[in-house]
Amino acid sequence: MAARTESGLTPVVTAREVRRSFGAATVLDGVGLSIAPGEVVALLGGSGSGKSTLLRILAGLDPEAHGTVSVPREHAVVFQEHRLMPWKRVADNVALGVTGRDVAARTAAALAEVGLADRAGAWPAELSGGQAQRVAFARALVREPRVLLLDEPFGALDALTRLKMQDLFGRLRDRHGFAALLVTHDVEEALLLADRALVLEDGRIAEELIIDLDRPRAPDDAGFGPLRRRLLERLGVPVGGRTRG
Amino acid sequence: MTALATPPAAVTGTPAPVRRRARRLRWQRAVSPIVLLAAWEALSRGGVLSPDKLPAPSTVLQTGWRLAADGTLGAHLADSLTRAAAGLLIGGVLALALGAAAGLLRLGDDAIDPPVQMARMLPHLALVPLLIIWVGIGESMKITLVALGAFFPLYFNVYAGIRDIDERLVEAARTCGLGTWARLRHVILPGAMPSLFLGLRLAIGAAWLSLVVGEQTNTQNGIGFLMMEAREFSQTDVVVLGLFVYAALGLLSDLLLRALERRVLQWRRGLRAA
Numbered sequence: 141m142a143a144r145t146e147s148g149l150t151p152v153v154t155a156r157e158v159r160r161s162f163g164a165a166t167v168l169d170g171v172g173l174s175i176a177p178g179e180v181v182a183l184l185g186g187s188g189s190g191k192s193t194l195l196r197i198l199a200g201l202d203p204e205a206h207g208t209v210s211v212p213r214e215h216a217v218v219f220q221e222h223r224l225m226p227w228k229r230v231a232d233n234v235a236l237g238v239t240g241r242d243v244a245a246r247t248a249a250a251l252a253e254v255g256l257a258d259r260a261g262a263w264p265a266e267l268s269g270g271q272a273q274r275v276a277f278a279r280a281l282v283r284e285p286r287v288l289l290l291d292e293p294f295g296a297l298d299a300l301t302r303l304k305m306q307d308l309f310g311r312l313r314d315r316h317g318f319a320a321l322l323v324t325h326d327v328e329e330a331l332l333l334a335d336r337a338l339v340l341e342d343g344r345i346a347e348e349l350i351i352d353l354d355r356p357r358a359p360d361d362a363g364f365g366p367l368r369r370r371l372l373e374r375l376g377v378p379v380g381g382r383t384r385g
Numbered sequence: 386m387t388a389l390a391t392p393p394a395a396v397t398g399t400p401a402p403v404r405r406r407a408r409r410l411r412w413q414r415a416v417s418p419i420v421l422l423a424a425w426e427a428l429s430r431g432g433v434l435s436p437d438k439l440p441a442p443s444t445v446l447q448t449g450w451r452l453a454a455d456g457t458l459g460a461h462l463a464d465s466l467t468r469a470a471a472g473l474l475i476g477g478v479l480a481l482a483l484g485a486a487a488g489l490l491r492l493g494d495d496a497i498d499p500p501v502q503m504a505r506m507l508p509h510l511a512l513v514p515l516l517i518i519w520v521g522i523g524e525s526m527k528i529t530l531v532a533l534g535a536f537f538p539l540y541f542n543v544y545a546g547i548r549d550i551d552e553r554l555v556e557a558a559r560t561c562g563l564g565t566w567a568r569l570r571h572v573i574l575p576g577a578m579p580s581l582f583l584g585l586r587l588a589i590g591a592a593w594l595s596l597v598v599g600e601q602t603n604t605q606n607g608i609g610f611l612m613m614e615a616r617e618f619s620q621t622d623v624v625v626l627g628l629f630v631y632a633a634l635g636l637l638s639d640l641l642l643r644a645l646e647r648r649v650l651q652w653r654r655g656l657r658a659a
Contacts, residue, residue, distance in 0.1 A: 201556055216560065223557035227575040227652045236571060237561035263652045279561065 149176045152319050153198065153287055158207035159343075160193055167193050168205070169343030175287065180313060180320045182330035182351075185340035186375060191323045194340065195291050198321065215287040216280035220295045222272035224264040224279075231260040234279045250282035251275070253315075254308065270301035274308070281312065288320040294329065306332055310356065327371045331364060332357050339374050347374045440622040445629060448622040457611075462630065464606040465596060468524070469634075472531025473592045480536045480588070484543030489573070501540060509533040510598050517602070527599035534595035538587035546580025547573060579653065582646045589638050597631060 151174035160168040167190040175181050185191045197205040199217045224233045235247045251257050254274040264272055273293065280288055293309075294302045306329060313320065313333075324330055330337045331351055339347035349371060353363055369379045422442055428434045429441030436444070452458040483501070486493035512533065516526050550573060558572045600609020608627050615623030 199560055201559065217557075219553070219557065221553065223553055225554060225558075225572065225575070227578070227650075228571070236558065237563045237567065265652065283562075 151175055152177045152212060153321065154208075154210045155194075155198060156208045158194065158197060158205060158209065160190070160197065160202065160205040166343055168197075171207075171340070171343065171345055173338060173345060175319050175321060177286065178317045178319050179336065180322060180334045182322045182324055182334035182337040183340060184324060184327065184330055184337055184371065184375060187325065189340045190343060191325075191340055192291050195289050195321060195323045199289050211289075212286045214283065214285050215289060216283045216285040217289045218273075218276050218280050218291070218293040220292040222264070222269075222276040224272060224275055226264050228264075229260070230256065230262050230264065230267070230275050233264065233275060234282050236279065238282055246282050247278075250278040253281060253312065254278045270297055270305065273297060273305060277308070277312070281316065284316075285318050288318050290320055290322045292323055292325065295324070295326075302329075309333060327368055327375070328359055330371065331367055332359070337371060339371065341374075347371075437619060437621055440625060444622050445625045448620075449626045449629070452611075452623070452626070458626075458630075461606055461608050461611045465600065465608045465634075468527050468599070468607065469531055469592050469596050472528045472595070473535050473589065475528065476532030476535035476592070477539055477585075477588060479532070480539035480584070481543055484540045485547065487540075488544045488547030488577075489569075498544070501537075505537055505541075509537070510595065513598065513602065522603040526602075527596070527604070530595045530599040531592045534591035535588040538591055539581075539584040542580045542584025542587070543577065546577030546584075549580065550576040579650055582642070582650065586639060586642055589642065590635065593631065593635050593638075 153173070153175040155174070156172045158168050158171040159166070167188075171190075171194060173181070173183075183191050183194065193202070193205075195217075196202045197207075198209060198211050199215070200211070224230075225236065228236065231244075231247050231251065234250055235243050238246065248257065248260065251260055254277050256271060256274055256278065259267065259271065259275075264275070267275065273296075276293070294305050297305060310333060322330070322334060331353070334351055337347075337349045337351060338345050339349075341347075349367065351367060353361060353367075357364070372379050425434075425439075426441050426443060429436065429439065429444070434441075440448075449458065483493075483497050487497040487501070488494070509530070513526075513530065516529055520526050520529055554576065555568060555572055558568050563571060596607075597609060600607045601613060604610040604613070608630050612624050612627035615621075615627070
């Protein structure tokens with residue numbers, strides 16, 4: 141399912157017949173997806189549906205999965221936790237594993253892009269949760285990725301910080317044009333940021349939804365409500381009159 | 386955090402009283418040791434404590450000055466330090482190598498850890514008779530004893546330090562394109578460093594203890610020899626001086642290591658401040 145991309149371009153990420161089981165429990169049962177260059181795809185699913193497992197397989201972190209996966213070398217991962225090395229200053233964390241010329245200048249530019257140019261010399265422990273996650277984004281950006289793999293990157297942030305970070309992600313994406321797979325459990329986030337949403341259920345892609353809304357988007361836009369209702373219903377949350385706070 | 390970089394003028398005044406209280410507390414803590422020393426001195430001078438049993442601290446210091454001036458103390462101290470350094474180096478290198486092998490490799494874990502865990506149950510100081518049979522009563526026995534004492538605490542802490550590293554950080558390093566050696570250098574080594582320092586401090590403590598025991602059998606030099614010889618001639622002041630020197634060595638090495646630790650583990654201070 142969902143083997144073709146929205147635009148018909150040669151996909152930058154493809155996965156076919158991906159299977160993964162933990163003991164007797166089959167989490168992924170033949171999942172396939174593809175992502176076009178510059179496309180943001182949201183991967184939704186209930187808790188334990190295997191969203192993160194699929195992302196880890198795409199990131200090359202799961203040697204025990206089966207199936208065919210093609211992800212470019214120029215990819216970067218942002219996790220739910222910032223995962224910065226506590227013993228490295230912010231700039232050294234961003235530059236971790238970066239090779240080539242002008243590493244220092246590129247690091248400084250990436251930090252400036254996330255608005256933390258003045259925190260280059262700080263220790264990770266001195267940062268707030270939102271700042272640390274912005275450093276994690278700078279660490280991904282400095283690699284000039286063609287694909288970003290995002291595992292609930294805003295999930296651990298407070299509501300206000302999350303809104304700011306979602307806005308930052310939108311701006312970075314406009315500027316760099318990377319493709320992204322955004323694993324999230326937040327329907328609103330998917331509708332704000334993604335071009336397409338996939339719903340993972342019973343180890344397969346159960347639903348594909350093209351989000352054809354104008355940018356910049358806001359949750360009170362026309363057309364937002366029906367899409368949200370449809371995704372929530374697909375995720376097994378019946379929507380009554382209650383709206384999400 | 387950024388707001389703290391330029392604190393308002395009113396806030397800058399507050400830390401001073403806190404610091405003053407901290408300084409007064411440190412001063413208060415010095416009172417009881419000084420009182421004890423003064424009491425000891427007074428009891429000795431007043432003839433309550435016999436100089437054969439426990440000479441006055443001033444006498445011990447005078448003896449120390451005399452032995453330092455004629456070079457005796459320096460020579461014996463150098464001999465003791467050489468033994469401690471050699472044993473610590475041998476035991477330390479072995480502990481680092483075996484601890485890293487057991488912590489990093491499954492094969493190393495299976496092969497190395499079980500025998501080390503078994504050997505740990507032996508009190509290494511009880512091995513003296515066996516060591517004398519194996520390596521004689523000379524210098525090698527003392528160095529082996531120190532090496533054995535230093536090995537175990539360092540081995541266990543290196544092993545635990547490597548095992549306790551957050552797997553998620555290793556994963557993040559992998560997604561940043563770091564290979565095995567780069568991960569060792571940027572993640573494993575700095576991550577294990579706090580445990581390594583703890584192990585080193587315990588190892589140095591165990592090394593001094595082993596040295597004290599080792600130097601009491603058949604020695605011709607060293608602080609232990611100085612003390613044993615003084616006991617033969619009932620020079621209690623020299624015996625007490627030896628104790629002072631051992632205590633000072635332990636204290637000094639711990640202070641040095643702590644200073645080094647503060648430098649190397651600078652990032653943890655930020656952790657505590659946050």
